[in-house]
Amino acid sequence: xxxxxxxxxxxxxxxxxxxxxxxxxxxxxxxxxxxxxxxxxxxxxxxxxxxxxxxxxxxxxxxxxxxxxxxxxxxxxxxxxxxxxxxxxxxxxxxxxxxxxxxxxxxxxxxxxxxxxxxxxxxxxxxxxxxxxxxxxxxxxxxxxxxxxxxxxxxxxxxxxxxxxxxxxxxxxxxxxxxxxxxxxxxxxxxxxxxxxxxxxxxxxxxxxxxxxxxxxxxxxxxxxxxxxxxxxxxxxxxxxxxxxxxxxxxxxxxxxxxxxxxxxxxxxxxxxxxxxxxxxxxxxxxxxxxxxxxxxxxxxxxxxxxxxxxxxxxxxxxxxxxxxxxxxxxxxxxxxxxxxxxxxxxxxxxxxxxxxxxxxxxxxxxxxxxxxxxxxxxxxxxxxxxxxxxxxxxxxx
Numbered sequence: 001x002x003x004x005x006x007x008x009x010x011x012x013x014x015x016x017x018x019x020x021x022x023x024x025x026x027x028x029x030x031x032x033x034x035x036x037x038x039x040x041x042x043x044x045x046x047x048x049x050x051x052x053x054x055x056x057x058x059x060x061x062x063x064x065x066x067x068x069x070x071x072x073x074x075x076x077x078x079x080x081x082x083x084x085x086x087x088x089x090x091x092x093x094x095x096x097x098x099x100x101x102x103x104x105x106x107x108x109x110x111x112x113x114x115x116x117x118x119x120x121x122x123x124x125x126x127x128x129x130x131x132x133x134x135x136x137x138x139x140x141x142x143x144x145x146x147x148x149x150x151x152x153x154x155x156x157x158x159x160x161x162x163x164x165x166x167x168x169x170x171x172x173x174x175x176x177x178x179x180x181x182x183x184x185x186x187x188x189x190x191x192x193x194x195x196x197x198x199x200x201x202x203x204x205x206x207x208x209x210x211x212x213x214x215x216x217x218x219x220x221x222x223x224x225x226x227x228x229x230x231x232x233x234x235x236x237x238x239x240x241x242x243x244x245x246x247x248x249x250x251x252x253x254x255x256x257x258x259x260x261x262x263x264x265x266x267x268x269x270x271x272x273x274x275x276x277x278x279x280x281x282x283x284x285x286x287x288x289x290x291x292x293x294x295x296x297x298x299x300x301x302x303x304x305x306x307x308x309x310x311x312x313x314x315x316x317x318x319x320x321x322x323x324x325x326x327x328x329x330x331x332x333x334x335x336x337x338x339x340x341x342x343x344x345x346x347x348x349x350x351x352x353x354x355x356x357x358x359x360x361x362x363x364x365x366x367x368x369x370x371x372x373x374x375x376x377x378x379x380x381x382x383x384x385x386x387x388x389x390x391x392x393x394x395x396x397x398x
Contacts (some may be wrong), residue, residue, distance in 0.1 A: 007131045007138075011184055012123065016142040018180045019119045022082075023143045025173030026112050027150030028157075028166060029089070030054060033105060035155060036163045037098070046098055050105050057109025058116075059342045065114045066335035067205035069121060070328070075181070078118050082178040085111035089171040093164060113338075116143075120334040122184070124322050133267025133319045137260040140315040144260075148253040152246070204332075211333040213383045214320040218340035219347070220375040221280075221313050224287060224368035226348020228306065235290065235361040236299075244296040248303040255307030263312035267319055275316045280376050283309030284369050291366030314341070320383075 030051060038047030068077065088107040095101055120139065127135030157166040232249070236242035266274050286306030293299045321333045352364040359367075 005128045005130065007128060007135050009126065011126055012135070014180055014184050015119060015123050015126075016139060018177050018184070019123075019139065020142040020146045021173050021180070022115060022119070022177040023146035024150050024153075025170040025177070026085070026108065027147045028154040028170050028173075029108060031151035032154035032158055032163070032166045033101070035158055036166075037101065039158075040096060041098065049098075049102060053102050053105045054109040054112070055342055055346055057106040058113035059339055059346075061110045061113030062117055062335040062339045062342075063206045065117050066332040067202050069118065069331040070205055074118055074122055075184070077114065078122075078181050079178065081111050081114040081118070082174060082181065085115070086171055086174040086178065089167060089174060093167050116338055117331065117335045119143075120318075120338070121331040124330050124334065125327075131264075131268055132323055133316065134261065134264030136319045136322070137264025137267075137315045140318070141257055141260040141311075144256055144310075145253065148249060148256075151249075206332065208325045208329050208332050208336065210324040211321040211329075211336050213378070214317045214324065215333075215336040215340040217375050217379060217383070218314065218317045218321075218337060219344040220371045220378075221283070221309075221317070222341050222344025223348040223351070223371045224283065224365075225310065226345040227352040227364050227368055228290075229345065230349040230353065231356060231361050231364065234356070235293070235365070238361045239294050239299075241294070241296050241299060244299050247296070248299050251300050251303035252307035252310065255304055256311035259308050259311040260315060263316060264319075267316055272316050272320055275312050276379055277376075279309050279312040279316065280372050280379075282306070283313065284372050287365045287368050287372070291362050293362070 033050040033054075034047035036047075037050055041047070065077075085108060088104045088111070092101060092104045095104075123135065123139045124132070153169075154166060157169065232245050233242065236245040263275050263279075282305045286302045286304075286309060289298055289302035289305065293302060318334070318337045321337045322330050325333045348368075352368065355367060356364045
């Protein structure tokens with residue numbers, strides 16, 4: 001990490017701005033592309049393919065990028081990926097070919113897989129060890145705020161302006177991100193990393209057993225998140241409160257922004273047990289409220305509880321993963337963590353959608369609690385036990 005104990009350095013602030021603008025732009029496309037294709041082709045299935053191709057490309061890319069981060073300067077990798085994304089966004093202007101747009105979305109997914117991992121690694125590399133939880137919390141807040149407001153901007157542009165303006169805006173945000181990245185100094189890996197790191201094999205760069213458990217726990221939480229992202233609109237229709245759904249996401253975002261700084265400080269001071277247990281229970285309450293909601297008040301209350309959970313669980317699991325590995329393996333830990341998020345959201349979107357087709361949208365949110373129970377069991381009987389054994393070993397040595 002860094003030798004200073006100061007978190008709010010100029011470099012850290014620039015990384016937060018870079019992450020915010022990039023996630024805002026890429027998620028505008030993620031929300032806008034399916035809507036545009038659905039209207040253009042009059043086929044929700046073809047619209048959904050845009051998201052599927054994007055996610056699969058990111059999932060495939062992340063394990064590979066953890067290897068290249070050890071071989072290529074982060075600044076160069078960052079700039080090349082941003083240029084690739086900007087060019088592919090510009091190439092989609094005026095296009096209506098489904099095949100071409102799917103190819104361009106796959107390039108967006110590759111760029112997202114690279115940049116989301118590189119940005120997170122740049123951040124964790126400079127966050128002081130004693131402020132890791134707080135630093136990751138603020139970083140996660142920057143990306144999550146961009147992600148949360150992007151759908152509103154995308155759908156508003158498509159409704160009030162056109163697809164052209166949406167694409168131009170996202171290309172502009174990507175170029176702004178590129179300009180900001182030019183002012184961020186990153187150390188040369190060849191000079192700053194230990195000798196044994198430079199000899200890391202391809203297999204070692206793909207996986208770290210110490211980060212496996214927290215990254216696996218991320219999958220179980222984001223299965224429920226996949227259901228929240230994908231089917232809240234349908235739940236609103238089923239409960240006849242569809243007009244209130246945007247306010248659910250607004251409340252969720254506000255709670256997430258409020259609790260993330262606090263959760264980071266608690267993590268640094270008291271450890272992750274102080275965060276995980278109340279966070280998971282808050283998620284359970286939020287999901288059960290969604291399972292019974294028939295009124296706007298219940299829906300918004302669910303947004304409060306699930307927003308708290310989302311705001312504390314995801315950055316805490318990322319901090320556990322990063323803290324579990326050696327400094328030179330932080331890129332690997334970040335790649336594994338984000339891959340876990342992608343897998344969980346994909347499983348939740350597809351699996352819970354299949355369950356909803358034979359039950360109801362209310363049912364899937366109550367059913368999602370099962371995955372949180374599994375998360376708690378693994379956390380309690382595997383991760384916490386492992387940490388206790390490590391602490392005991394350290395105490396015996398001392």
